[in-house]
Amino acid sequence: MDTKETTLWSRLLNVATRFRHRPEVGVILAFVVMSAIFSILSPSFLSLRNLTGMFTVVSELGIMTIGITFIMIAGEFDMSVSSVYALGGFLFVTLANGMNSLLAMAIVLLGAVVIGFINAMVVLKTRIPSFIATLGMMMFLRGVLLAITGGKSVKYIGDSIVPAILSTRLPLGFRPSHFWFLGLTIVFSVILMRTRYGNWVFATGGDKAVARAMGVNTDRVKIINFMVSSVLASLAGMMVITRFWIANASFGQHMELEAIAAAVIGGTFLTGGYGSIVGAFFGAFLMGTVRTGLVMSGAPAYWYRAFVGAILIIAAAINLKLRSKEM
Amino acid sequence: MQMRWGKLTVVLVLAGLLIAGVAAFAAAKNYTVYVVVHGGIADPFWKVCEKGAKDAGALYPDLNVIYTGPASFKLEEFIADVEAALATNPDALVCTLTAPEAMDEILRPVIASGLPVIGINAPDLRPEAERIPVLTYIGMDSYTIGVTAAKETLKRFTPKRAVYVNHHPGATNIELRGEGWIDTMTAAGVTAEAIDITEDPIQGAEIVSAYLKAHPETDALFSGNTQRTETIIPRLEADGIVVGKDIKIAQMDISQQILQYISDGKVMFTMDQQQYMQGYLGVIFAYLNVKYGLAPPPAPVSTGPGVVTAKDIATLTELSKEGYR
Numbered sequence: 001m002d003t004k005e006t007t008l009w010s011r012l013l014n015v016a017t018r019f020r021h022r023p024e025v026g027v028i029l030a031f032v033v034m035s036a037i038f039s040i041l042s043p044s045f046l047s048l049r050n051l052t053g054m055f056t057v058v059s060e061l062g063i064m065t066i067g068i069t070f071i072m073i074a075g076e077f078d079m080s081v082s083s084v085y086a087l088g089g090f091l092f093v094t095l096a097n098g099m100n101s102l103l104a105m106a107i108v109l110l111g112a113v114v115i116g117f118i119n120a121m122v123v124l125k126t127r128i129p130s131f132i133a134t135l136g137m138m139m140f141l142r143g144v145l146l147a148i149t150g151g152k153s154v155k156y157i158g159d160s161i162v163p164a165i166l167s168t169r170l171p172l173g174f175r176p177s178h179f180w181f182l183g184l185t186i187v188f189s190v191i192l193m194r195t196r197y198g199n200w201v202f203a204t205g206g207d208k209a210v211a212r213a214m215g216v217n218t219d220r221v222k223i224i225n226f227m228v229s230s231v232l233a234s235l236a237g238m239m240v241i242t243r244f245w246i247a248n249a250s251f252g253q254h255m256e257l258e259a260i261a262a263a264v265i266g267g268t269f270l271t272g273g274y275g276s277i278v279g280a281f282f283g284a285f286l287m288g289t290v291r292t293g294l295v296m297s298g299a300p301a302y303w304y305r306a307f308v309g310a311i312l313i314i315a316a317a318i319n320l321k322l323r324s325k326e327m
Numbered sequence: 328m329q330m331r332w333g334k335l336t337v338v339l340v341l342a343g344l345l346i347a348g349v350a351a352f353a354a355a356k357n358y359t360v361y362v363v364v365h366g367g368i369a370d371p372f373w374k375v376c377e378k379g380a381k382d383a384g385a386l387y388p389d390l391n392v393i394y395t396g397p398a399s400f401k402l403e404e405f406i407a408d409v410e411a412a413l414a415t416n417p418d419a420l421v422c423t424l425t426a427p428e429a430m431d432e433i434l435r436p437v438i439a440s441g442l443p444v445i446g447i448n449a450p451d452l453r454p455e456a457e458r459i460p461v462l463t464y465i466g467m468d469s470y471t472i473g474v475t476a477a478k479e480t481l482k483r484f485t486p487k488r489a490v491y492v493n494h495h496p497g498a499t500n501i502e503l504r505g506e507g508w509i510d511t512m513t514a515a516g517v518t519a520e521a522i523d524i525t526e527d528p529i530q531g532a533e534i535v536s537a538y539l540k541a542h543p544e545t546d547a548l549f550s551g552n553t554q555r556t557e558t559i560i561p562r563l564e565a566d567g568i569v570v571g572k573d574i575k576i577a578q579m580d581i582s583q584q585i586l587q588y589i590s591d592g593k594v595m596f597t598m599d600q601q602q603y604m605q606g607y608l609g610v611i612f613a614y615l616n617v618k619y620g621l622a623p624p625p626a627p628v629s630t631g632p633g634v635v636t637a638k639d640i641a642t643l644t645e646l647s648k649e650g651y652r
Contacts (some may be wrong), residue, residue: 020567042415044414044415045414046418047414049414050411050414050415051412053407053411053413053414054408056410057403057407057410058405094457095501146496146523153426153428153499155428169432175370240403243429243432244402244406244426244428244429245428245429246426246428246429247430248402248426249496250400250401250402250495250496250526251402251403252403253401253526254401288407291404291407291408292407292410292411292414294412295395295408295412296412296415298391298393304398305398316431
């Protein structure tokens with residue numbers, strides 16, 4: 001091997017080593033492997049129709065996962081996202097059935113900001129762990145929703161502006177929600193990795209003493225991240241409603257756990273201070289891939305939860321190992 | 328290192344064999360019919376429907392039946408499963424029409440392109456011109472179930488207060504059962520209402536227990552799911568309530584335990600929608616249509632409700648054990 005070859009080889013090794021330590025590497029590999037297996041088991045798995053269909057479901061979960069990842073990196077949980085998702089959708093339908101849908105959407109997003117702010121205030125002022133505080137909010141909002149609707153579906157009869165912006169089917173099976181998911185992944189990745197605010201988020205969820213020494217206002221970061229989490233959940237809720245044309249109090253049940261699972265599979269730590277939006281993107285995709293892949297390969301649907309559970313444990317174990325190597 | 332490669336080779340060979348096995352199995356069949364249902368696939372009710380679908384699939388060597396659905400009722404997952412099933416380009420689809428408004432967009436184009444689609448269990452209840460043009464619907468009229476349950480109860484006694492325990496809030500057909508029950512009871516001068524007992528049977532039993540503490544005059548209960556009644560009865564008994572005397576239960580669907588409860592006098596009667604036939608006929612109609620172009624009987628192909636009382640138990644217990652009822 002001459003010097004030139006050696007240099008190239010060592011460069012490649014360097015890149016590979018650096019890449020290996022990225023939080024999202026495991027999930028990307030798992031995604032590729034699962035996709036390969038399912039495409040062998042079901043020839044239609046890689047068809048455009050299936051990929052776009054999968055993208056639709058994944059986008060709604062994924063947008064919620066971005067918010068969850070953001071708050072988890074800052075060291076907190078938001079269990080209320082699934083109820084915000086359902087309530088956001090219901091509120092949107094109720095409002096948009098009687099007014100301009102864009103205005104209705106703006107009110108819903110504003111409402112989500114308020115819920116996020118309340119979550120943050122409860123956590124920061126009372127020092128109740130965010131898991132418990134937001135679990136309470138999740139139950140409260142779901143209960144209110146069930147009480148208001150009486151369990152009945154409400155049909156969307158509003159204008160088509162917001163449905164066109166969020167969910168209406170485009171040529172080849174694509175939907176605007178796909179581009180929202182991609183766009184939000186890029187935007188939040190850039191915020192997290194390339195801005196000062198991103199550094200603050202990592203610092204807030206990492207060592208608090210260091211964060212304070214850096215002059216980071218951790219409370220402010222948490223307030224903002226709780227609001228982001230709520231807003232993204234309500235956006236996802238409006239997406240599903242404009243896709244189904246009905247709002248229902250049962251929408252999004254247990255979705256908070258799926259979003260947390262997707263974030264963890266994507267390399268985010270439950271302990272905070274470490275994670276990746278790109279990882280969250282692939283985490284959500286992996287969950288969608290497993291569900292669709294099992295249905296398409298004709299495997300009994302009983303296996304879905306078992307698969308996701310196994311992947312979650314493996315992902316958490318790999319993440320822990322990576323972290324201990326880095327330390 | 329050598330050991331590691333050895334292990335890897337074994338894993339790869341096993342994976343290859345598995346994939347080849349599944350592929351060979353899939354290739355041997357000429358017609359694939361997907362059956363997608365909204366109910367929890369682990370729910371005993373749906374096991375009977377699944378058996379019907381699979382028994383029908385076993386009749387023909389060129390028919391491959393794939394039965395799927397969410398583990399517990401979740402509309403988004405159900406719709407995703409329907410979409411995944413359609414993405415495999417099946418020869419026919421048999422599915423519950425759980426939320427027709429949400430299914431319009433995915434079912435109408437495939438039906439227009441020639442895919443035979445058959446509805447089972449949960450019908451499209453919109454005005455006829457707005458309904459999804461499925462080949463036929465096999466099942467029941469949900470509202471009638473509630474009406475029949477109320478009429479059968481009123482034949483036996485006039486309740487002071489009646490409650491419908493809703494285990495799938497938001498599922499149109501389940502909501503309609505409650506409406507049928509409440510409307511009929513109200514017309515007979517009985518105060519009646521529906522309560523949400525959630526997707527969780529244990530939590531549901533707690534809710535019913537709390538409701539009866541708040542409204543102790545309640546003496547008639549209509550439950551739309553066997554699993555729920557199987558948790559509600561022991562929970563109420565733990566509260567000292569004599570089920571069958573203090574409160575009388577009208578039931579939907581059959582399980583071995585429910586038949587035992589009828590025999591013990593804890594449940595007045597149950598109504599059978601013969602979901603085995605929903606799975607079985609759904610697959611048969613789909614297969615005959617796709618293979619020979621045979622048109623199934625028009626909707627609704629009614630599978631119930633038949634009222635089951637203590638006198639029917641001997642026959643039904645055996646059939647329930649075998650998975651047909």
